[in-house]
Amino acid sequence: MSKPPHGSCGEVGLFVTCLVDLMRPSIAFAALKLIEAAGYTPVVPDTQTCCGQPGHNAGDARSARALAQRLIAEFERFPCIVAPSGSCAGMIRTHYPHLFDDDDAWRIRAEALAAKTFELTQFLADVAGVTEVPGDFAGTVAYHDSCAGLRELGVKRQPRALLDRMPGVEQRPLSECEECCGFGGLFSVKYPDISGAIAQRKCDNIRASGAGTVALGDLGCMMNIEGRLRRIGDEGTQVIHIAELLAGRLDPD
């Protein structure tokens, strides 16, 4: 398949996610690069904030609905919405419609948005049908399946297939790769000792995989895993977002 001409495939609304915006902008720049390389025109609505998941998971339904309505209004004009996070894409795709179970007008809009929202690797592999990725990473990589991406969106084969396109990457199997890392949003702060113990097991499995790098698709899980690795004195294992790995070097404009 030859590469489509630049921007010919249409616009894609990029939902950056609040955590990427605040903590690790390089993930969003990597996503922009990947979407462009796939032949689409990424658009970043500058009024975007948060998808409302913290409120949804904390039992604050009113907050969740208010933020969902904002996001729907912001993004529904795009033929396609992409987020570099299985968790936030999962919030939009599987939870948004239920936020409006008793509000037909909004539910219909939520369902329409849900149907065209994708996690980044899902978009690249399934929608864009990408066969080449710009990254030139070389090394051993283990992939951790974050919970929402895996179980709400079915993201499993896509990131691995994309990594297969990188000749320098040697994928290593990760034992219990589908097990939760113990992040769970505010759970990590409310029940730190349980969260830490679960994260420890994840780190043990990562270290046992023999991979120099662990890649994953959610910044929350990344911060949890990387933070735990560093706390136990592991400075060597690299923790990287799949977008950063696939995109490779980011040009300083």
Added chain:
Amino acid sequence: MEIRSMHFVSRVRQRLDDTELQRNLQRTRGRNAAARLASLSSLDDFDAVRARATDIRASVLRDLDVWLERFEAEATRRGATVLWARDGDEACRLVIDIARRHDVKTVVKAKSMVSEEAGLNAALEAAGIRPVETDLGEYILQINDNEPPSHIIMPVIHKSKEQVSELFARVHGTAAKTDIVELTREAREKLRPEFLGAEMGISGGNFLIAETGSVAIVTNEGNGRMCTTMPRVHVALTGIEKVIPTLDDLATLLRILPRSATGQAISNYVSLLTGPKHEGDADGPEHMYFVLVDGGRADLIGGDFEAMLRCIRCGACMNHCPVYQTIGGHSYGWVYPGPMGSVLTPLYQGLEKAKDLPQAATLCNQCGVVCPVSIPLPDLMRKLRQKQVEAGLRPWSERLSMRLWAWVAQRPALYARGVRLAVRYLRWLADGRDRIQAMGVAPGWTAERDFPAPAVQSFRDQYAARQRRAGR
């Protein structure tokens, strides 16, 4: 059983610090999950069976009263007596009345989680009736000073063989054994005379079949069959939600229950008990009773949590739960641990008594995916969190911060300023390093792991600058 879920946090700490328990949890971790997965390959279409099982359980709940009446009529027609208990206390009174009526001194018990709900053993003892647990796991717990079970189908999964060996030697006054077969034989020798001598047997019930008035019991040790056929009196004690319409439905559910529970295509024993011994029968009890307990179940019908009543008590949710497998069943503080317990406990015992349970979950949805009757456990936990907020059971600081977050996030200009401030604050905390090791606003995070320092500028600021430079 007295609830201790309000002490969840301290119970968890104790168990995380218990190196022996942690070793035991590690040893059994993933075992049942792997067995389940392997056993599903012998089902031609798991999803179809699961959908059918879900439908059976869901549809029976829509007309629960009708099916219970049908069950009562059929069971009565076949010579059993059906009694109804509003709660655990009433269930205990009914069982004790039955025992007194039939001059019972000793009761042999097969596994019944409803009897744990009701605190039946303590009530029997107080009434001068001696209960003897005959499920091996339950027996071990009973002789260990009535320790509660830590799992709904493997009650003693938290103990090692060595711990059981030490317990048997101490309580039985025998030489310590290390071989599991020998340990089992020792328990069997202790239990045999109890089976022969007991006047009454109490069992739980995996399913109540409405069209025949039967109770189905799924076990692996054969003790259930002894308890229900050898003594003069058999009492089946279970929850009202366990009814299913037909034997055909039972066949469907039996394809999925043992597989989900232990990874067996079928359990060693499946007993279908219908009425007392009839003329010409070789064995069976002279009297058969059903004590069917509400205990908070009826209140769930037609509400947000009705799906929870579909539960067939397989334990798959806890076998796959990262939290359960890390903290063990006792941390949860009541009869039912793991995800299903985190939903049931606040519903049956009161939201305010189990505030931590719906919160102490990562919502990873492993439980929801493996549940054989498709109970959306994480969604139910979210709904419970919502009920907690509505009931004012969450700390004001948490409620305020959620509101504030949402308020600011609806105002992009203000939000952008907030993000800028947060970046500066976090970078100040990091003090030139790439990480933060102690953070006042979220001490829980840095108690267990480092927090990364953010980039110099947020994405929105970097992107806006880039767009300006590009003249867009």
